[in-house]
Amino acid sequence: MPTEAAHRVAVVGVGLIGRAWAIAFARAGCQVRLWDLDVEANGKAKDFIAIVLEDLAQNDFLNGRRPADVLALVTACYTLEEALDGSGWVQECGPEKIAEKRALFARLDQLTDPDTILASSSSALLPSAISEGLKGKHRCLVVHPINPPYLIPAAEVVPASWTSPEIMKKAEAFLSGIGQVPIMMKKEVDGFIMNRLQAALLEEAFRLVANGYASAEDVDRGIADGLALRWSFIGPFETIDLNAPGGIKDYVERYQAMYSGLFEQMLERVEWDGPVLKDVLESRRRLLPESDLAERQVWRDRRLMRLRTHKSKVDQELSR
Template sequence: MQTVAVVGAGLIGRAWAITFARAGCRVRLWDPDPVAAPRAIDFVRSVAEDLHANDLLSGRSVEAVLTAIEPVAELADALAGAVWVQECGPEKIEVKRETFAILDRLSEMETVLASSSSALLPSAISEGLPGRARVVVAHPINPPYLVPTVELVPAPWTDPAVMERGAAFLRGVGQVPLVMEREIDGFIMNRLQGALLDEAFRLVEGGYASATDVDRGIADGLALRWSFIGPFETIDLNAPGGIADYVARYGPMYAGLAKTMQTQPDWTAITADRIETERRAAVPAQDLAERQTWRDRRLMALRAHKRAADRDLGR
């Protein structure tokens, strides 16, 4: 049973705690707010039954997962003996730098120090630290207990052996690490999502489609394939001769489309003008929390289905 420290008990930290605990880790949960970690345990309890019902606790009971997560009052106690530290603090570079300076000073030399940052580069977080070679970003797609992909991002000075250990650790706790070769703003997921969102806003801004139809086009179209194969495999299977054949057939068409995608749409203006109205008609503001719960239960069902399909049909 490996010990993991989760530093920060908010939305991301409590989700990571579930992920590590169901994998059999001993999780020490610390937050500078003394009431945050106990509240996180209440959240874990609130979702664990649904996870158990969908066989998403790796065969463990709800009580076993809850018992594995220990709120601690002192950061040093959370770090003692930890093989992995998952930092989940505010997305502010000054806070990250201060936190990692403390983590570097208090943790054992072999401990991997990972940030959940979704945008801050690991080089910006770890520059100047004595132990900067063991610092990485491990950015989850939230919540990691339902969406297994984790972007593992090195700084220029991160030890390659730390990346190897990090990838092995993440696979060992049931996640799917995307092992980046070097850092870039937005990593992989936000760059892909940003490109798709830009075009979604552009289509609505230009009056070509409603926000609802754009959403349905993804949910009932592209995402059905993307839920088990990615964009490169999709096009590899969409032409008789594979990906090279697809590029030869459709590359010129996409080159023409790219010329119409050079300017970024005004997200704020089109949201205020149209998309906010559409979304609130579909889900009133007071119902957002309920819809989020619905989303997570659908994700649980999808994750359970994918696990069964991987077992029965192969990946």
């Protein structure tokens, strides 16, 4: 459960990510206050949250709480000051524009108590760029979720060089307490961890299709019905540790030369919006019309729920 100091959370910006964070916080028992420059967005956010809560309840993802009780913890505020009042944690979810984030964080730094943690959901902007020059820059960091955070627990915790170690510890404890899995970075880097790993995979996926080695559909199958089955419960280092008789050192000795050769072939950059986009787009729209995207997102989320349930059950049965 959340610590007493962070029991009240402000979510600033209630688009897709802000609404998802609000669900994750409220499900854990936090009092969540929403604020957005767009006044109408607050009401729409609560309507969205109410719909999602019903689906989560049906799949036992509300920690035993009733949807109405969770929704009651979420309050739409009409001023930023009201949303921030008494909050121990602020989750900023505004547009991915550095000038806007810097201006917003300057206001957050002025309006919040000195001990309040200021976290940005940014997926690409560095925490140092967001908080540079602020009086309270030591309490600023990025907490980047893998969307949606109420189903995918991993969240990257990224410090600037001046972020206090104590703030990092508090952030780790708070996120763990609400059921997230904090991925604690030692220092900032463009793309953080998740997007750098995803970028490497996407670069190769586009390259394979662009050069005529495979279709987009078969590349997707290779991940969904191949590598992702292992990756759903172990990561790349543990994967190779288990894929050689003598463990990871043995794997490196056996296969490093092969991967070194592949690397040279992977240095070619394929523009994603070049000719390859036509092939990928045709493949995706043949399988899924654009009009069905929202329905398929619900399909995805329900399968994520089942997968999380399965993983939790198996972890308990096999003691991880």
